[in-house]
Amino acid sequence: MKKFGPRLLTSLMAASTLLSLSLPVRAEKVLEGAVCTERVHALTNDIDWYKNLKKAEEAASQQGKLIFWLHILGHIDGAT
Amino acid sequence: MLKDQFVCGFHDISHEHYAGASGKHLPDQNAVDTTNGAGPHNIQMFVLAPDGTVLTCLPGYWHSQDLASELAFAQGLNEIWTNPEMSLDQKKAEFSRMQIGHISEEPKGESNRSRMQGFDIQFEAQKRLNRTDVFYNPRMVDPSGKHIPPNLVKTTDVIMHERMAARPFVPYNKFDVAAYADYGKPVYDKHEMYRDANGQLAQGANLSQEPMIGNDPRAHPVETAVKKDARTGISAFLRYGLRAALYH
Numbered sequence: 001m002k003k004f005g006p007r008l009l010t011s012l013m014a015a016s017t018l019l020s021l022s023l024p025v026r027a028e029k030v031l032e033g034a035v036c037t038e039r040v041h042a043l044t045n046d047i048d049w050y051k052n053l054k055k056a057e058e059a060a061s062q063q064g065k066l067i068f069w070l071h072i073l074g075h076i077d078g079a080t
Numbered sequence: 081m082l083k084d085q086f087v088c089g090f091h092d093i094s095h096e097h098y099a100g101a102s103g104k105h106l107p108d109q110n111a112v113d114t115t116n117g118a119g120p121h122n123i124q125m126f127v128l129a130p131d132g133t134v135l136t137c138l139p140g141y142w143h144s145q146d147l148a149s150e151l152a153f154a155q156g157l158n159e160i161w162t163n164p165e166m167s168l169d170q171k172k173a174e175f176s177r178m179q180i181g182h183i184s185e186e187p188k189g190e191s192n193r194s195r196m197q198g199f200d201i202q203f204e205a206q207k208r209l210n211r212t213d214v215f216y217n218p219r220m221v222d223p224s225g226k227h228i229p230p231n232l233v234k235t236t237d238v239i240m241h242e243r244m245a246a247r248p249f250v251p252y253n254k255f256d257v258a259a260y261a262d263y264g265k266p267v268y269d270k271h272e273m274y275r276d277a278n279g280q281l282a283q284g285a286n287l288s289q290e291p292m293i294g295n296d297p298r299a300h301p302v303e304t305a306v307k308k309d310a311r312t313g314i315s316a317f318l319r320y321g322l323r324a325a326l327y328h
Binding site for chain 2: 043
């Protein structure tokens with residue numbers, strides 16, 4: 001299990017999106033890097049992210065919780 | 081909600097066969113908002129029971145308010161899964177019923193936030209009209225993908241719940257992610273790093289040099305070169321024999 005510092009976040013918290021879309025032309029509002037950094041920091045500092053599903057399952061069983069298991073391109077603590 | 085009620089983890093799918101591709105972003109770089117369900121090949125958000133059973137899976141990006149609703153919904157599904165009074169068949173039937181039923185129980189506006197991207201609709205119409213499930217009436221859909229009335233296109237929340245309804249309480253290690261998360265284009269690129277604060281592409285931006293991640297040759301330049309050399313060698317061998325292959 002790993003605790004991460006400020007990192008880019010996936011789109012799951014409506015923070016930095018890690019997706020980009022093919023757009024012919026669409027001037028959508030851009031979230032600037034500083035905002036993304038802040039939001040990613042808030043999420044990844046407050047939550048411990050498991051990289052091993054078995055260990056996550058054990059923890060979930062012990063704590064009586066469900067598992068939020070995220071498939072992403074890249075690493076939650078790096079480039080995505 | 082995530083912090084207090086879930087154990088969280090992630091898996092890097094950039095080398096999985098079903099993964100798509102995207103522009104590569106660092107943590108402090110720009111981002112752009114998008115619609116629910118966009119980029120299904122690049123992100124999948126599973127909610128699992130502690131025993132690894134899939135309760136739900138959100139393909140692509142999801143707005144936080146809609147994500148929260150779906151997480152709460154998954155908790156309701158877990159109550160069915162752990163109900164000792166129900167048989168497995170009863171549980172599966174209830175799972176499917178709840179998935180379809182949830183479409184009408186979603187937060188206000190979720191449907192509007194779940195409209196498919198135009199290029200994804202076009203892709204589905206052009207490439208797989210005879211086997212896609214994203215249209216309500218495929219026979220009414222223009223195969224060129226250019227003139228498709230919005231009311232013919234399912235929103236991604238509908239697609240998600242319909243596909244989940246067909247997969248009641250499947251173990252994670254048996255879940256067919258490739259098929260489940262497959263709709264729309266496999267490559268997404270919004271060029272966030274090349275957009276100004278107003279969302280316009282900066283003049284002179286060299287988009288062809290944008291770093292990529294996932295299943296795209298630009299994301300694996302060394303691997304791509306090795307494969308290309310190998311293919312060239314094999315081709316020469318088949319045509320001209322071993323000596324030619326050695327000297328290709």
